[in-house]
Amino acid sequence: MTIHSKLLCLSLLFASTIFSQKAANNLLLTDHMDITPLKKNTIQYVDQLTEEVLTEIGAEQASRFDSTYFPDTEKFNVLSASVTKPPNKIIVIPTSDYTIKKSAASQEAPGFTNSLILSIQFPQLNPKETVRVKTKNIETLKNKTNFTPTFMPDPNNPTKLLSIKFHNTNAFKLFWAKSKDFNLEQNRTLLTATLQHHEAIVPEVDMVDSSDVLPYLELSAIKTWSEFGNAMWQTYKPIYKVTPKIQEMADRIAGQSTGLEAAKKLYQWEINNIHYIAIYLNQSAQMVPNSAQTILQRGYGDCKDYVTLLSDLLIAKGIQAQPAMVNWSYAFREYPIPSSLQFNHAILYLPQYKLFLNPTDIHSGFGELDNALTDTPAMVVGEKSFMTKTQASHAANNGVNFKSDTMLTKTGNLEGQTSATYLGNYNTVIRSVVTTVTSGSELADNILSNSYYGGQGRMRWSDPKKILQNMTVTSHWFSAQAIKMNNPIYMRMPNGPMIFDIDHLKSSLTMTKRHYPMVAGRRTLNIEQSLNLPKNYQFKLIPNNLHIENSIGSYDASYKVVEKTLHKTVKFIIKKNIISAKAYPLYLKLMETALEDQHAFISVVPAGFLNK
Template identity: 35%
Template sequence: MKKQPLQLLIASLWVCIALPSIAQTNHYLTTTLKTQPVINTVSVQTALASSEESPNTAKTQSVIENIRVDNYESSYTLNSDYTYSEMMTQRFTLLTPLGVNQGQRVAKTYYPESQSLELIEAYVIQPDGKKIEVSKDNIFTRPTPESQNAPGFSSSLTTTVVFPQLQIGSEIFVKWKLIQKTPPLLGFNIVDSPSFYAQTVKRTVKIIIPDSLELNWKHRGDYAVTAQTRNRQRIITAVIENQPARKPEAAMVSLIDVSPVFVASSLSSWEEVGKLYWQQEHSKVEVTSEIKELANKITGNKQGREAARTIYNWIAQNINYVAVYLNQNAGYVPHTSTEILNNGYGDCKDYVVLMRALLKAKGMDSYPVLVHWGAMTRKLPLWTPAQFNHAIIYLPEYNIFANPTSEYASFGMLDQDLEEQLVVIAAEESRTAHIPNTIPNQNHYSLSSTVTLLGDGTVEGESELTFIGTINSTIRQIFSGFTTPDQIADNWLAQTPEGGYGNLVVSDVNNLDQPMTLQGKWTSPLAINMGKQTYFSTPLGIDFIHLRQLRKYITSGKRLYPVFVGAMEMNWQYKIKLPQDYKVSHIPGNIDFSNDAGKYTSSYKTDGVYIVVKRHLIINKNIYSPQEYPAFKELMYKPVNDARSVMVLQKLVRGHLQKTLQVSRNRH
């Protein structure tokens, strides 16, 4: 399940969930040796041939090149009905021991109902020039993992070639032939992009098409594209050369956002993508007597928006998710609402179909919506189904987009990596839109802690954590796993300088209509060295968003790519009770800082018995460009450095202690 960038960053550090911005950057093999099922799918019209501004492809000095892409060629020959044959040739050189390991196998996926795949040849050229053919024993065709995990949703097969006797300097070569036997449901589409992680010497895409067929193409970046007509055929060739290997940055946007890309499509618009999907989907929305009975049971006496909310909650929490993203090669064909209800499971398309059927049973209109769920923030240069990997729902009467696939998100509350995304609202007359983005105070985290510092340096505390907005789905997911709340508390405390152990009381994770709250008690034994003068920073205790961890967003040197953070507002308050035999001799100064990226304030006050620390951080927007990053970096340094701010206590002599105690009694 995907999560919001900032919340998932913190969760990744404390409960072992990966950073989305890193997890969503394609794995090395996906972008080099595998055939990139999305980045190398299949669609282009010369009237729209043009180029967008080139993304930043500067090579960073610290990149270690493990594999070099010496040549990649993909040639498509189209028939009059948009069926086609594809010849693909790949040649790589293995440069390091890791490259040898990664180059051990190459794989290509196909869909046997509509495609056939043949391995033409595969071999290795050793550094001494020796050629080793790949034997049949080293070629395997198996169901893909999604086919095994989701029977009835995908029947794709993957052919894998395992290369023998590899060593540093080996060249591997493979040639495939794929035939598209039936006209693609969503037309002919290609999205091509060179590897991000490996140097690409040359990459070529060629399309041979009857001149009577419509085909659009467009590119951004360093592709050189030519088109010519010969013998009643058009030949479009896109070539990109000498692309360096690049290094990803923490919390960056999707790789495709910052890479050269060539797109070709037989479709005429984004709206046509939606119309084609609608033609596959709308007949699946069956309102049977069973569906009507279930809709009435779910909604009870509720009407309108509240009835829609209860239907959404039921779908999100009662239908099991089968994780199959939309894939244009398999078509965008969901199951019927009856099948989904009987099965009790489905993918994103099916969630939407069943919810639409239940809404229709209650007289409410809705539409399926195609969207990208992830860190791809820049639309492709030309309309293509490859823009989308997910389906959600739109309720026009209430102007609400909802994501029933996200079992932890409230009705109408979308993850931040869905915000601002281009969507196609699918219908007979489809239209495009953009999902609204939230503002910081709609995504709010608040911590209130009462802390007691004992004379031996042990710290005891009680914390209350509250969550508003999209962050709730992150918290619900964390506390819906196998790890107990007390184990999570201990994990969080283990990431603080003080350490310790604790327990948590958690509100109902299954109540999607109420924000999550946590109450925790914790102890950090002997966390502070007490002496005549005692120096300590604010004890963090049980805290979901740890200020020190914001350093993960701070990179040295110039940033090349946008950083995906997530607009948010955060408050922390600590009331620290001091040992009786100490007085405060120093507290940090207050901070009041703001710039275009956001705002950070903090204050420290003491009455001799307590020190009260208040901190407030606002991150203004989801994404900061490289040009905006210096301001964002300056903002991040404020809380990171403030978390290290030191308070100083002075141990009192007996007479001074008695006087201090008397003053304290008078005050309280």
């Protein structure tokens, strides 16, 4: 189905389109969208969809039609729905089989959206059958920012023909932009865009959002992003207000701190005291947040509300703060003109420090942005709105400093301890992990059970609620009879329980050719390991030192024996957040080197056998 996004966080939907089948399950034969301005502030959309079922899986996927709409601003109806069974038997779906219910968003956060879902359940479908649905949606535009639809083909299945027609263009100031795949014709009263024979996307692990690589057609009532942001600011401006209560709160929370230190305290307070509901940026709500007073009374809010409250608190302390709109997914494309796919999330911008904050993420430290938010298009909203990018991450600022010290006993047991300090957006992940387990023993045992040597242990960590501090994690662990005390002994360098070690990164690898960019994440892993031998044992063979470096990053490993202790030092750097398909072989070579080193064997013999 054509994607006609309406600021419904659809890029998050795109991010989840990771399909398990390479062959198509359905074929979109035709999708015709007719758009007609009825009045100055009313738009009618008529969509006719024809889809052929190709496989049994496709039959299951096409068995239900769902469409979300907002009754405050939209009148949505299904004009007809049918199934054609070979050779030419048409089954018309009666309106009694249509159902309307509250969306999950409405049920979970009724104060934020009242969206509904209209559903049609088709009878049992089989391959070679065809589904047809025709819908009409009349939308009332509250302002020009509400008309910025973007059309793309279905990423899941091939599309034979997608067409969009905009009628009565002389009655509506219309701007458009497109990728080269769309053909476009325009006269005084009609604009027609078509896309033919588009293949489905075969997903790749850690690839960018499919909306970054799909062809697109944008239609907009606004020509520039700055104009779009300025119009949005007119709805935000009345909400942003430093009341006496906000001023008192800001003074109390910040204390004597000023500037960046005050900002950090206010950020910490909001994350610890305001409950997050959900992300709902939609046209029905015009992306308008609640007032700070309302948020404080409720004790909860969505992304827009987090930004509003923190902004008011910061402004009360003399710190400039502006809302910014981003796409919180692996979507990094910047559209030429205002597009409904460009944003699904609100964050905060501090112009004095050129810093973006994501207070919605309760595990994210001050200024920490995850791989989906770093160096991504952002529209800063204000009296003079502008498009820019969020701050880029740096490999040296994200990662871990990890140390392990392990003893091999005469009976083949391994006993060790570890310590780790996490940096940058690695903190966000670690805070999330430790808050989802019941104990340090549970986490250590889970990690060790999937490791080469197994074992049991106990982990301890710093307070994840102190988000202004780097997370630290320590452990003690034990693995009984992990090593067969043969002569010689062959073993790998023990690691102990490490959250997200180098082996964890192999999930990003694919042995087939990549066609799309992947998100790798800039990081630096500093790892120091020590292995201590029992009395009367010596190291016979140790791995060679390694160094590999290319445009993607570098991997260095060094080994050194001091008496009965083997010291290993690793520095693994990934310098790119996004890696192109062309550059992927360089990333693959880097990862292969790192994994081969992690799996390299060490030889240990009893004293006196060293030269035998």
